[in-house]
Amino acid sequence: MATIRDVAKWAGVGLGTVSRVLNGSPHVREATRQRVLDAIEALNYSPNPIARRLSLGKTLTIAAVVPFFTRPSAVERLRGIESVIAESEYDLIVFNIETPERREACLRNLARRERVDGVLILSLPLDSAAILRFQRAQMPIVLIDVNHPSTPELSRVVVDDVAGGRMATQHLIDLGHQRIGFIGDPVNDAFPFTSSRDRYKGYRQALRAAGLKVRPEFERHGEHGRDTARELAAEMFTLDERPTAVFAASDMQALGVLEAAREAGLRVPEDLSVIGYDDIEIAKYLGLTTVRQLLFESGDCGVRLLLEYIEDPEKAPECHTLPSEVVVRRTTAPPAR
Amino acid sequence: MATIRDVAKWAGVGLGTVSRVLNGSPHVREATRQRVLDAIEALNYSPNPIARRLSLGKTLTIAAVVPFFTRPSAVERLRGIESVIAESEYDLIVFNIETPERREACLRNLARRERVDGVLILSLPLDSAAILRFQRAQMPIVLIDVNHPSTPELSRVVVDDVAGGRMATQHLIDLGHQRIGFIGDPVNDAFPFTSSRDRYKGYRQALRAAGLKVRPEFERHGEHGRDTARELAAEMFTLDERPTAVFAASDMQALGVLEAAREAGLRVPEDLSVIGYDDIEIAKYLGLTTVRQLLFESGDCGVRLLLEYIEDPEKAPECHTLPSEVVVRRTTAPPAR
DNA sequence: TTGTAATATGGAACCGGTTCCATTTGCAGA
DNA sequence: TCTGCAAATGGAACCGGTTCCATATTACAA
Numbered sequence: 001m002a003t004i005r006d007v008a009k010w011a012g013v014g015l016g017t018v019s020r021v022l023n024g025s026p027h028v029r030e031a032t033r034q035r036v037l038d039a040i041e042a043l044n045y046s047p048n049p050i051a052r053r054l055s056l057g058k059t060l061t062i063a064a065v066v067p068f069f070t071r072p073s074a075v076e077r078l079r080g081i082e083s084v085i086a087e088s089e090y091d092l093i094v095f096n097i098e099t100p101e102r103r104e105a106c107l108r109n110l111a112r113r114e115r116v117d118g119v120l121i122l123s124l125p126l127d128s129a130a131i132l133r134f135q136r137a138q139m140p141i142v143l144i145d146v147n148h149p150s151t152p153e154l155s156r157v158v159v160d161d162v163a164g165g166r167m168a169t170q171h172l173i174d175l176g177h178q179r180i181g182f183i184g185d186p187v188n189d190a191f192p193f194t195s196s197r198d199r200y201k202g203y204r205q206a207l208r209a210a211g212l213k214v215r216p217e218f219e220r221h222g223e224h225g226r227d228t229a230r231e232l233a234a235e236m237f238t239l240d241e242r243p244t245a246v247f248a249a250s251d252m253q254a255l256g257v258l259e260a261a262r263e264a265g266l267r268v269p270e271d272l273s274v275i276g277y278d279d280i281e282i283a284k285y286l287g288l289t290t291v292r293q294l295l296f297e298s299g300d301c302g303v304r305l306l307l308e309y310i311e312d313p314e315k316a317p318e319c320h321t322l323p324s325e326v327v328v329r330r331t332t333a334p335p336a337r
Numbered sequence: 338m339a340t341i342r343d344v345a346k347w348a349g350v351g352l353g354t355v356s357r358v359l360n361g362s363p364h365v366r367e368a369t370r371q372r373v374l375d376a377i378e379a380l381n382y383s384p385n386p387i388a389r390r391l392s393l394g395k396t397l398t399i400a401a402v403v404p405f406f407t408r409p410s411a412v413e414r415l416r417g418i419e420s421v422i423a424e425s426e427y428d429l430i431v432f433n434i435e436t437p438e439r440r441e442a443c444l445r446n447l448a449r450r451e452r453v454d455g456v457l458i459l460s461l462p463l464d465s466a467a468i469l470r471f472q473r474a475q476m477p478i479v480l481i482d483v484n485h486p487s488t489p490e491l492s493r494v495v496v497d498d499v500a501g502g503r504m505a506t507q508h509l510i511d512l513g514h515q516r517i518g519f520i521g522d523p524v525n526d527a528f529p530f531t532s533s534r535d536r537y538k539g540y541r542q543a544l545r546a547a548g549l550k551v552r553p554e555f556e557r558h559g560e561h562g563r564d565t566a567r568e569l570a571a572e573m574f575t576l577d578e579r580p581t582a583v584f585a586a587s588d589m590q591a592l593g594v595l596e597a598a599r600e601a602g603l604r605v606p607e608d609l610s611v612i613g614y615d616d617i618e619i620a621k622y623l624g625l626t627t628v629r630q631l632l633f634e635s636g637d638c639g640v641r642l643l644l645e646y647i648e649d650p651e652k653a654p655e656c657h658t659l660p661s662e663v664v665v666r667r668t669t670a671p672p673a674r
Numbered sequence: 675t676t677g678t679a680a681t682a683t684g685g686a687a688c689c690g691g692t693t694c695c696a697t698t699t700g701c702a703g704a
Numbered sequence: 705t706c707t708g709c710a711a712a713t714g715g716a717a718c719c720g721g722t723t724c725c726a727t728a729t730t731a732c733a734a
Contacts, residue, residue, distance in 0.1 A: 051690035388720030
């Protein structure tokens with residue numbers, strides 16, 4: 001393989017000049033540049049990226065740490081990441097986390113500047129020890145889909161669940177529904193997950209904005225899961241004036257609502273509209289109307305943020321909130337007259 | 338960051354000795370080794386992999402070229418690959434190919450020893466120019482799921498899609514079906530994937546072997562995907578004499594067929610049997626009868642082969658053929674009388 | 675005690691880039 | 705033609721490892 005010295009010799013110039021040509025420095029005479037380009041062409045030269053990295057003191061590599069990367073949502077985020085990386089001079093290496101041991105090993109390894117230039121963490125809450133390690137190593141890091149409160153001044157890309165809840169509810173309102181139920185997780189839970197709570201917040205905002213009454217009997221909260229949701233929905237359907245539409249805080253809960261509807265003899269969407277949240281794979285298959293996050297964009301945005309960070313380590317942390325979108329399928333329709 | 342010279346100085350030894358300790362050379366006295374290990378510990382030293390690579394003249398990096406890596410089958414293969422790579426000293430970089438331009442760019446780039454030590458090609462037929470380029474660069478390469486005839490003496494891991502297609506069809510024949518439809522990818526596509534074509538070949542072989550008529554109106558080809566498959570199946574169901582069973586060339590397409598069946602009011606498996614191919618995760622959940630390939634194992638096997646190859650470039654090419662199996666679930670049954 | 679072979683050790687040279695400083699070249703103006 | 709400054713250029717030093725050769729040390733036999 002030809003080296004930069006071979007090119008310099010062939011072109012009859014110094015190796016500094018070849019480097020300048022390669023890196024587009026303006027301080028090269030046009031005639032010289034041409035001679036060097038000819039040499040590169042003639043020798044089929046291409047610079048050795050490893051040598052370049054050593055010399056630059058950068059790895060030109062970014063790591064993505066992903067738990068269970070076969071999950072469709074993770075894959076789609078990775079696709080967004082890859083699409084940006086492909087256009088850049090960086091390489092992407094992906095770490096699939098399926099055990100706590102591997103998570104620890106990865107987080108420990110990656111907090112070293114000599115390994116990678118930056119780290120993307122997907123859907124994986126970090127403990128403070130891990131965060132500290134990254135900070136001490138001055139390792140640029142961006143969290144994607146990590147909404148945990150214990151991740152303060154770190155750059156991250158998250159979804160706005162309040163807005164998503166608003167949109168879901170608004171979709172039902174737009175269809176003409178006036179009696180809209182909500183089924184979600186307990187309001188005060190031991191776990192600091194915020195998604196159901198925020199979606200509920202959005203639900204109430206949308207109702208109020210539309211001038212609709214907020215009816216406590218249309219709101220049920222219970223342990224996350226299909227069965228609980230089914231029971232809660234079944235109760236709601238026994239009301240004298242039952243809701244004509246239900247917003248479930250997750251697709252799994254929406255499945256429970258669908259089950260309850262079937263058991264109550266309610267046709268969907270004719271007698272009852274149902275909208276879920278997450279767009280899990282089976283939702284597509286079942287035709288469940290739901291709220292989808294911008295998965296591809298979350299990867300895209302996260303990695304751009306990381307690259308800016310690497311470029312300028314002084315850059316202040318940013319928190320980007322991505323919008324969600326309603327995916328209309330076959331479980332929502334205007335209410336029967 | 339500490340370097341090997343810092344460690345040498347701290348331990349009061351030469352840098353050669355530190356290197357020997359790091360690489361487990363036996364020619365180091367135990368007392369010296371301990372001193373070096375103490376220094377490494379004290380300085381929190383870890384060797385710079387970039388410098389190591391430059392010095393070794395190896396990139397310690399493997400590329401995987403994957404068209405449409407969001408497909409569940411591709412992801413599962415990648416998982417197999419990643420699981421082996423994680424245990425090795427190699428890094429994996431993944432190239433997602435969604436356009437012919439990118440395919441060309443990747444194949445051109447990766448045929449350079451200074452970029453990577455080896456290349457895995459997944460489900461992507463190579464033209465002879467690309468093959469020649471890899472061979473001239475002496476780049477170790479292993480093909481996974483590439484059954485194209487134009488890939489002669491290259492190492493590869495394949496499935497016998499013809500046999501798989503035969504097995505799937507035979508399963509339907511064994512159940513007593515006589516009118517068996519097929520839905521698969523376009524016969525001539527920009528990407529000359531062979532899997533759908535070979536499965537189709539197996540389908541016809543099984544029909545003929547059973548003495549059943551091959552009916553062109555029972556065969557539909559269209560762009561890979563659930564929606565297209567749904568449309569193709571819907572068309573097929575309008576035939577005066579519709580098939581009682583359908584073999585879809587992939588599970589995603591089988592999902593489309595199931596959807597079409599539901600829309601057409603056909604019960605599965607009473608009115609229509611459906612068999613897919615791939616055994617993606619959701620297939621199990623939905624009870625879809627399908628043909629399972631050893632996807633994870635194909636990645637695992639392919640990357641091991643590649644690593645052996647890198648170890649010993651003289652190694653003769655090998656072709657591993659992985660078995661497939663029909664997984665009978667709830668979407669196939671004998672035809673109604 | 676000494677000689678010698680085996681083993682342990684130090685460090686220069688190297689991998690192939692980038693960077694920066696010293697030197698050369700080019701060109702305008704006197 | 706000469707001067708002086710800016711632009712162009714050459715190449716040593718460096719990045720942080722590995723390797724290998726020359727030298728130092730050790731261990732054992734005579």
